[in-house]
Amino acid sequence: MKIESLQNQYVKQWTKLHEKKERDKTGLFLVEGEHLITEALRADIVQKILYTGENPFNFPDCIEVTEPVMKKISQNVSGAKCIAVCIQKERTAEDPKRVILLDDVQDPGNFGTIIRTARSFGFEVIYTSKKTCDLYNEKVIRSTQGALFTMPVIRCDLAEKIRELKTESFRVIGTALKDAVPMSRIGDADKMAFLFGNEGQGVHQELLDACDQRLFIEIGNFESLNVAVATGIVMYRYRG
Amino acid sequence: MKIESLQNQYVKQWTKLHEKKERDKTGLFLVEGEHLITEALRADIVQKILYTGENPFNFPDCIEVTEPVMKKISQNVSGAKCIAVCIQKERTAEDPKRVILLDDVQDPGNFGTIIRTARSFGFEVIYTSKKTCDLYNEKVIRSTQGALFTMPVIRCDLAEKIRELKTESFRVIGTALKDAVPMSRIGDADKMAFLFGNEGQGVHQELLDACDQRLFIEIGNFESLNVAVATGIVMYRYRG
Numbered sequence: 278m279k280i281e282s283l284q285n286q287y288v289k290q291w292t293k294l295h296e297k298k299e300r301d302k303t304g305l306f307l308v309e310g311e312h313l314i315t316e317a318l319r320a321d322i323v324q325k326i327l328y329t330g331e332n333p334f335n336f337p338d339c340i341e342v343t344e345p346v347m348k349k350i351s352q353n354v355s356g357a358k359c360i361a362v363c364i365q366k367e368r369t370a371e372d373p374k375r376v377i378l379l380d381d382v383q384d385p386g387n388f389g390t391i392i393r394t395a396r397s398f399g400f401e402v403i404y405t406s407k408k409t410c411d412l413y414n415e416k417v418i419r420s421t422q423g424a425l426f427t428m429p430v431i432r433c434d435l436a437e438k439i440r441e442l443k444t445e446s447f448r449v450i451g452t453a454l455k456d457a458v459p460m461s462r463i464g465d466a467d468k469m470a471f472l473f474g475n476e477g478q479g480v481h482q483e484l485l486d487a488c489d490q491r492l493f494i495e496i497g498n499f500e501s502l503n504v505a506v507a508t509g510i511v512m513y514r515y516r517g
Numbered sequence: 518m519k520i521e522s523l524q525n526q527y528v529k530q531w532t533k534l535h536e537k538k539e540r541d542k543t544g545l546f547l548v549e550g551e552h553l554i555t556e557a558l559r560a561d562i563v564q565k566i567l568y569t570g571e572n573p574f575n576f577p578d579c580i581e582v583t584e585p586v587m588k589k590i591s592q593n594v595s596g597a598k599c600i601a602v603c604i605q606k607e608r609t610a611e612d613p614k615r616v617i618l619l620d621d622v623q624d625p626g627n628f629g630t631i632i633r634t635a636r637s638f639g640f641e642v643i644y645t646s647k648k649t650c651d652l653y654n655e656k657v658i659r660s661t662q663g664a665l666f667t668m669p670v671i672r673c674d675l676a677e678k679i680r681e682l683k684t685e686s687f688r689v690i691g692t693a694l695k696d697a698v699p700m701s702r703i704g705d706a707d708k709m710a711f712l713f714g715n716e717g718q719g720v721h722q723e724l725l726d727a728c729d730q731r732l733f734i735e736i737g738n739f740e741s742l743n744v745a746v747a748t749g750i751v752m753y754r755y756r757g
Contacts, residue, residue, distance in 0.1 A: 386626055390743045397740035422741065494753065500637035501662065502749070503630045509746035510753045513734065 279341040280327075283349055288342075291327070291350050291362060297411045304365045306413035307350070309357040316423030317363050328359040352415040365413065368429035373401035375517035376442065376470035378435055378449075380480050381408045382504060387476065388412075389420025390505040396424035399517030403430045404438050435472075439487045442470050451480055451488035452507065459495050460514060469515055473508050519581040520567075523589055528582075531567070531590045531602060537651050544605045546653035547590070549597040556663030557603050568599040592655040605653065608669035613641035615757035616682065616710035618675055618689075620720050621648045622744060627716065628652075629660025630745040636664035639757030643670045644678050675712075679727045682710050689728045691720050692747065697731035700754060709755055713748050 280288060293299040294307050305324065308317045311333055317323050318336065325338040329347040332339050342350075351357040370376075377400055382388050388410045395403055410417065412430055421428075439449050448466040451457075452473050472488060474480030485491060494510055496502060502510075520528060533539040534547050545564065548557045551573055557563050558576065565578040569587040572579050582590075591597040610616075617640055622628050628650045635643055650657065652670055661668075679689050688706040691697075692713050712728060714720030725731060734750055736742060742750075 390746060394742060394746050397736040397742055399737060420743070495756070496637040497639060502634060502637055503660070503745070505743070506630060506634050506746055506749035509742070509749050513750045516735070 279343070280346055281343045283346060285346070288346055288349060291360075294362070295352055295415075297413070300365070300411075300413050306363055306365060306418070307352070307415070308361045308363050308418060309351060309353050309359070309415070311359060313418065313423055314359060314361045317361050317426050320366075320423075320426035322363045322366050322426055324362045324364055326359060326361045330358060333359065363426075367431075368427070369431075370402035370429045374468050375400040375512075375515065376447065376468075377403045377508065377512070378438065378470055378472040379403060379405045379409050379474075380435055380472060380484055381406050381475040381478070382473070383410050383476055384504075385410050385414045385416035386420050387503065387505040388414075389417040389425070391473075391508045392417075392421040392428055392430060393424045394505070394509045394512055396428050398512040400512055401429070401517065403428065404435065405430065405432050406435045407432055435484055436487060439470075439472070439484065442468075443489070448490065449488045450490050450492050451485040452493065452511070453480060453485055453491045454493055454501075457491035457493035460492050460511065461495065463490065463492055465515060471508075471511050471515070473504055473511075476504055519583070520586055521583045523586060525586070528586055528589060531600075534602070535592055535655075537653070540605070540651075540653050546603055546605060546658070547592070547655070548601045548603050548658060549591060549593050549599070549655070551599060553658065553663055554599060554601045557601055557666050560606075560663075560666035562603045562606050562666055564602045564604055566599060566601045570598060573599065603666075607671075608667070609671075610642035610669045614708050615640040615752075615755065616687065616708075617643045617748065617752070618678065618710055618712040619643060619645045619649050619714075620675055620712060620724055621646050621715040621718070622713070623650055623716055624744075625650050625654045625656035626660050627743065627745040628654075629657040629665070631713075631748045632657075632661040632668055632670060633664045634745070634749045634752055636668050638752040640752055641669070641757065643668065644675065645670065645672050646675045647672055675724055676727060679710075679712070679724065682708075683729070688730065691725040691728035691731050692733065692751070693720060693725055693731045694733055694741075697733040699735050700732050700751065701735065703730065703732055705755060711748075711751050711755070713744055713751075716744055 300306050327342050329344050447468040447470045449470045540546050567582050569584050687708040687710045689710045
């Protein structure tokens with residue numbers, strides 16, 4: 278069976294997954310392109326694969342669609358040859374030692390890049406505030422390079438999470454430009470959690486106040502860093 | 518005088534600056550938004566400022582335009598209140614000690630972020646291959662947060678530049694995943710240059726071969742880093 282009609286009910290359903298509301302309701306999301314779908318298959322979250330032309334995958338539930346149908350379902354301007362409908366799986370981290378907390382990070386590229394970097398440096402879980410950018414946004418997925426399929430990324434109340442981490446003997450470190458200790462003077466601990474903030478506003482004051490310590494990355498006066506870069510520098514330094 | 522017509526010849530000229538070809542021809546480029554324009558004024562590269570509504574700037578050559586005219590000239594989806602026409606200024610670095618070389622970096626966000634990070638960590642000049650993303654692309658400018666207005670970013674033949682840097686006693690270090698030394702085992706030198714590559718392909722082999730040494734950032738197997746993050750980690754470590 279090849280789907281040829283733009284009016285096909287499945288095509289309409291899948292296209293709706295561009296919207297966060299629909300993703301939340303169905304627990305599904307879209308993944309585009311061969312490389313990312315291969316990673317999704319490895320993580321065992323693929324429900325079905327849509328393709329046009331050759332089918333590069335050996336997967337039971339593959340559906341051929343025409344190019345116009347593919348174009349309609351794709352969110353990628355330059356077009357995709359294959360798209361997977363994937364299942365949002367909640368993941369948890371068992372006894373993590375290295376944790377990232379994100380307070381209202383807004384840019385999908387930054388958010389995705391932070392998830393990718395966390396995977397590379399042995400960070401085991403990312404907790405995000407409720408206002409942090411949606412995890413299943415297409416740009417987030419692309420920027421993670423697939424790391425999001427296996428990394429636990431959990432939306433929660435950060436103030437509560439900080440309290441919890443402290444009772445579990447984590448050293449919770451907030452990043453800030455003022456009243457903070459240079460990173461080179463902060464040693465390692467067995468369990469560490471690092472809190473990063475919004476691109477414009479940084480970390481909320483009440484969350485910073487709840488941390489054990491404040492860290493700043495040694496930069497020139499009047500300068501600043503992109504949050505994905507700052508997170509990368511800190512994660513490299515304290516890699517698990 | 519307030520410009521109201523979308524057919525106004527200046528409006529047409531400024532709108533053309535969206536295209537690289539036109540920017541190259543005129544030596545001009547556009548900067549949007551109050552924060553970035555303030556930085557451009559500080560760097561003394563502003564030719565004129567267009568605004569709609571209140572004019573926040575005290576600058577001799579300001580022109581009021583209507584909202585539709587502003588919308589036409591703006592490249593920002595959410596719209597700008599002010600846009601500056603700026604002059605491309607070639608900058609040089611005098612006796613630099615910390616240099617970045619970029620081999621075909623394609624993503625404007627990555628390129629801009631690298632320029633911003635270089636400024637923050639005391640890197641003094643960035644040399645780019647001819648195929649690297651255009652410097653005056655709107656997304657590059659936004660990602661630099663203004664750092665591009667004062668940082669020398671010079672397009673050149675990288676093979677030639679590497680030879681030149683070596684004769685000037687630079688230690689030239691290429692970044693690579695294979696046949697490379699972990700960063701933690703590479704000490705500081707007086708003059709250092711670091712070479713980073715394209716998002717998908719990395720650094721061209723012949724350029725890597727021309728380097729004094731190869732560095733890799735210690736990540737898990739099968740993992741990788743975004744190039745702006747990798748550059749940030751290396752620049753922090755060897756900051757000037």
